[in-house]
Amino acid sequence: MSLLEKIKFNEAGLVPAIAQDAATGRVLMMAWMNEEALEQTLATGFAHYYSRSRSKQWKKGESSGHVQKVIDMFLDCDGDTLLLIIEQTGPACHTNRKSCFYKQRQDGEWITIEEPII
Amino acid sequence: MSLLEKIKFNEAGLVPAIAQDAATGRVLMMAWMNEEALEQTLATGFAHYYSRSRSKQWKKGESSGHVQKVIDMFLDCDGDTLLLIIEQTGPACHTNRKSCFYKQRQDGEWITIEEPII
Numbered sequence: 001m002s003l004l005e006k007i008k009f010n011e012a013g014l015v016p017a018i019a020q021d022a023a024t025g026r027v028l029m030m031a032w033m034n035e036e037a038l039e040q041t042l043a044t045g046f047a048h049y050y051s052r053s054r055s056k057q058w059k060k061g062e063s064s065g066h067v068q069k070v071i072d073m074f075l076d077c078d079g080d081t082l083l084l085i086i087e088q089t090g091p092a093c094h095t096n097r098k099s100c101f102y103k104q105r106q107d108g109e110w111i112t113i114e115e116p117i118i
Numbered sequence: 119m120s121l122l123e124k125i126k127f128n129e130a131g132l133v134p135a136i137a138q139d140a141a142t143g144r145v146l147m148m149a150w151m152n153e154e155a156l157e158q159t160l161a162t163g164f165a166h167y168y169s170r171s172r173s174k175q176w177k178k179g180e181s182s183g184h185v186q187k188v189i190d191m192f193l194d195c196d197g198d199t200l201l202l203i204i205e206q207t208g209p210a211c212h213t214n215r216k217s218c219f220y221k222q223r224q225d226g227e228w229i230t231i232e233e234p235i236i
Contacts (some may be wrong), residue, residue: 002226002227003223003226003228005227006221008235016134016148018136018145020145020147025143025144026143027138027145027201029194030134030148030194032200043225052171056170066193067132067138067141068167072171072222072223073222073223074220074221074222074223075209075219075221075223075228076147076219076221077211077213077220077221078153078216081148081218081219083145083172083219087230093195094195095195097195100194100195100196100199101193101194101201102191102192102195103192103193103194104190104191104192104193105121105190105191105192106120109120109121109231110121110124110193
């Protein structure tokens with residue numbers, strides 16, 4: 001598939017994918033895709049990633065229901081990073097926060113600025 | 119430094135850092151930092167990255183002048199990805215486009231949707 005041919009997967013066969021909320025513009029998470037995860041994302045319209053800890057691809061939200069509908073997709077200049085504009089159902093983070101980026105630098109520390117929403 | 123201790127650098131000693139435009143919310147680029155690059159970022163207030171091709175850390179914009187002033191910084195749930203909210207001087211992309219994510223998926227192809235601004 002032409003879309004995949006332009007992507008430079010790394011030595012492990014993975015490419016980082018940033019998920020950004022279509023409604024708010026907030027960056028929600030960064031995860032990895034292998035070819036299969038990307039193919040499934042393109043085929044279904046819902047984000048699939050590759051779990052490095054479990055060594056398998058998975059549909060985001062397949063157990064939690066917190067799926068990501070892909071609205072738009074971009075590839076960067078080097079062809080080695082993807083940006084997904086998504087509609088997020090529920091929290092994106094496995095800690096049940098809206099975004100995984102909930103620890104803010106404040107006075108030399110990481111401070112949790114957001115509580116779980118469910 | 120406490121901020122660095124919480125970060126899980128990968129096996130190559132690097133952590134991915136996403137740069138998001140403070141004014142527009144647009145995701146501009148994703149690059150890598152080693153400890154030194156992060157320390158320089160924290161010390162100077164301007165984004166520094168690590169070039170994997172040149173095997174050295176560098177200040178973003180040191181030759182082009184297209185620097186990134188860091189307004190805010192977030193760490194994700196797993197401690198292995200950074201999000202920088204930045205004020206970008208000039209284009210973020212080395213192709214002189216505002217963002218590196220200028221290739222949009224359209225009908226099974228990546229289409230360049232943005233021209234260089236300088």
